[in-house]
Amino acid sequence: MDDFDAIVVGAGMGGCAAAYRLAEKGASVLLVDRGKPIGSKNLSGGVIWGHELDDLVGEDWYKEAPVERPVTRKGVHMLTEGSDFGVNFDRGEWREPPHPGWIVLRAKTDPWFAGKVEEQGGMVVEGVNVESVVFEDGKAVGVEQAGETIRANAVVIADGANSRLSIDMGLREETDDKIPIENAALGIKEIVELGEDTIDERFNVDGSSGVAHEYVCGWTEGDVMAGGFLYTNKESISLGVVVRVESLWNQEKVSHDIMEEFRLHPSIEPLLEGGELIEYGAHLIPEGGLDYVDKRHGDGWMLVGDAAGFCFSNGMVIQGMNYAVGSGIRAAETVLDAKERGDFSSKTMQEYKRRLQQSYIWKDFQRFSDMEEVVWNQRIHHLYPELVEGVFTEMFTQDETPKEKTRDVVRNQMKEKGVSPLTMIKDALNAGKNL
Amino acid sequence: MSQQLTDEKFDIKARLGATSYNFDDEEHAHISIDPEICETCTHRMCMYSCPVNCFTLVDGKMTFQYEDCVECGTCDIVCTPGSVDWNHPRGGFGVKYREG
Numbered sequence: 001m002d003d004f005d006a007i008v009v010g011a012g013m014g015g016c017a018a019a020y021r022l023a024e025k026g027a028s029v030l031l032v033d034r035g036k037p038i039g040s041k042n043l044s045g046g047v048i049w050g051h052e053l054d055d056l057v058g059e060d061w062y063k064e065a066p067v068e069r070p071v072t073r074k075g076v077h078m079l080t081e082g083s084d085f086g087v088n089f090d091r092g093e094w095r096e097p098p099h100p101g102w103i104v105l106r107a108k109t110d111p112w113f114a115g116k117v118e119e120q121g122g123m124v125v126e127g128v129n130v131e132s133v134v135f136e137d138g139k140a141v142g143v144e145q146a147g148e149t150i151r152a153n154a155v156v157i158a159d160g161a162n163s164r165l166s167i168d169m170g171l172r173e174e175t176d177d178k179i180p181i182e183n184a185a186l187g188i189k190e191i192v193e194l195g196e197d198t199i200d201e202r203f204n205v206d207g208s209s210g211v212a213h214e215y216v217c218g219w220t221e222g223d224v225m226a227g228g229f230l231y232t233n234k235e236s237i238s239l240g241v242v243v244r245v246e247s248l249w250n251q252e253k254v255s256h257d258i259m260e261e262f263r264l265h266p267s268i269e270p271l272l273e274g275g276e277l278i279e280y281g282a283h284l285i286p287e288g289g290l291d292y293v294d295k296r297h298g299d300g301w302m303l304v305g306d307a308a309g310f311c312f313s314n315g316m317v318i319q320g321m322n323y324a325v326g327s328g329i330r331a332a333e334t335v336l337d338a339k340e341r342g343d344f345s346s347k348t349m350q351e352y353k354r355r356l357q358q359s360y361i362w363k364d365f366q367r368f369s370d371m372e373e374v375v376w377n378q379r380i381h382h383l384y385p386e387l388v389e390g391v392f393t394e395m396f397t398q399d400e401t402p403k404e405k406t407r408d409v410v411r412n413q414m415k416e417k418g419v420s421p422l423t424m425i426k427d428a429l430n431a432g433k434n435l
Numbered sequence: 436m437s438q439q440l441t442d443e444k445f446d447i448k449a450r451l452g453a454t455s456y457n458f459d460d461e462e463h464a465h466i467s468i469d470p471e472i473c474e475t476c477t478h479r480m481c482m483y484s485c486p487v488n489c490f491t492l493v494d495g496k497m498t499f500q501y502e503d504c505v506e507c508g509t510c511d512i513v514c515t516p517g518s519v520d521w522n523h524p525r526g527g528f529g530v531k532y533r534e535g
Contacts, residue, residue: 036457036527041506043535107535127527145526162508164523179512186509188486190450191534192440236534245509248483255509256447256486269442277438279534280450282486282507 004028004123004152006335007143009130009165011038012106013048013321014305015158016113017056017328018335023122025336030150031117032143036127039110041160043283045187045318046231046238047071047212049101052325057116059098066108068233069210070099077267078385079228081219084267085388095209103210103231103238104321105191133157133165133301139345140300153344154335155301158328161284163307171293171303182246183288185313188259189240192275196235202271203232214317217241217262218385222251225381228262229318230271237272239263242285242313244376285320286311289365296356297349302331310361312368323361330355379419379427387417447488451503459528464501465521466510472518473497480513505530 008019011033019031035041046068053061062070072094077086094100114124130143133155142151157165161179166172172179194202203211215228225247231238241259248255262268286292292309296302304310305324312319334352338344356362390413395406404412414421438445438453459465468490474497481490487503490510499519506529511521523529 034523034526035531039535040531040533041529043532105534107532110535129523129526162506162511162521162523179508181512184509184512186484186486186507191453193437243484245484245513248480249478251483253483254488255484256450256488259486260444263440264442264444272440275440277440277445277450277453279532280454280487281530281532281535282505282509284508284512 002151002153004030005339006154006156007152008156008158010158010160011114012042012160014324014328016117017325018156018304018332019117019122021329021332022335023117023120027339029122031122032125032128032130034129037111038114038126039107042106042110043281044106045229046103047101048104048321049319050322051098052322056329062102065112068103071101071212072209073211075213077215078388079215079218079265080385080389083389103233132168138299156331157307158304159307161286161306166303166307179286184245185285185287186243186245186255187240187285188282190277191236191279192239192272193236193278194275199232205232216381216385218382223247224251224253225376226258285313289369297352299346300344302349302352304328304331326361383417383419387413387419451487455531455533457528457531458502459524463525465524466501467520468499469518470497472515476515481510484509484513
């Protein structure tokens, strides 16, 4: 006799979404998380893009959920040591719902989401670190902790970027049981409290608007590649960097110093004046895409969210929560199907993959695999920011000498920085194709 | 405890003062290292990548301080195979984000 139709391990966005859909449709579900309280282990950059939660919980979800601000303005910037070249996109339509994304703080949002699971009749347990998935005859039949087994027809594994469960199951076997270093970025984040009025004034927003800025950290020395972000919460700023772990190799550069350099950049520091640091944290960002794990389903189990590698960052865009919710919903629907058929074998579980393949999720990740080369390259992270700085400095600095034509300024700067026109055209074409 | 920011560089350990934890006893430390394998390491990537500076050389020997760890998992992917035994803390212990 099974204790539950499904056990979901991990109460992040993916796990909560799966458990919510299961409970909502009348399946018996246990959602278990190692954090106490729920949410205390969860950290992300801070924007949930897209509308997965509208579809799952209802389009008014943000009215009851502890959210910070909607994204109504988006900025993309290239920073060099002393300059900031940025593009702001202020779309009038974004000021009204549906907004393109919501800025959230996970330690506040996720307890609400887990509470919604309980509201639908699911059972939620906090502070329990599931040690392993229990298998009988090759089929997952439950989970184990401290020698005790809880049984279920299906196990949804949503234990995050450092998914110990999938590592123990050998799903990353070929890579020495680890995320290959080239498939990981390290996110470091600081929460700086400023107060609501100061944020409204400084960022030209109000209670119903907010900004999300992404940065290319072009000042970093050597080969180090990093991106930065700044999001307006209600009363604080989420400030952080995403460092390509591989690029730290042989660079004599310390990850948390990059965070500090970003905070003290002449374009960032004034925005934080008078602020207080109220939290510092870090989180690994899986970037392996579709090849991240060998498989995402088997007899009686499925992987969702970060554990499945459904996370993407390139220093200009960071997305993960939408894919987590989206994959969680599709895993839940697969369990519901299996329950109806009375078959939880991989024959039914493979429907999960089919559902993913038919959705935007799979298509996005297929596209991202080409894009990685476009955005994590030295030209984007070092050469072009310097080029842009050189061109604009030349064009706008009045030094009593006759101005060159813009075309000549660009050409001279390209020559000076050693940028080949053909490479630049190729990069631009690739970016246009993939971004 | 929150930390007033200035335009000066801020030490990592001072920044960590803003983060909450529920410390477990040392016998339940979730991560341990094998200093002998660390001795054979040629790159010391742990020291460059750990976002909270948990890895330090003391008299030429690698040491790991588990209390400040925010459980990001970076050391597990950069370190020489076998040198880091990486686990989650026991349920309810370790870093305790209030913002996230």
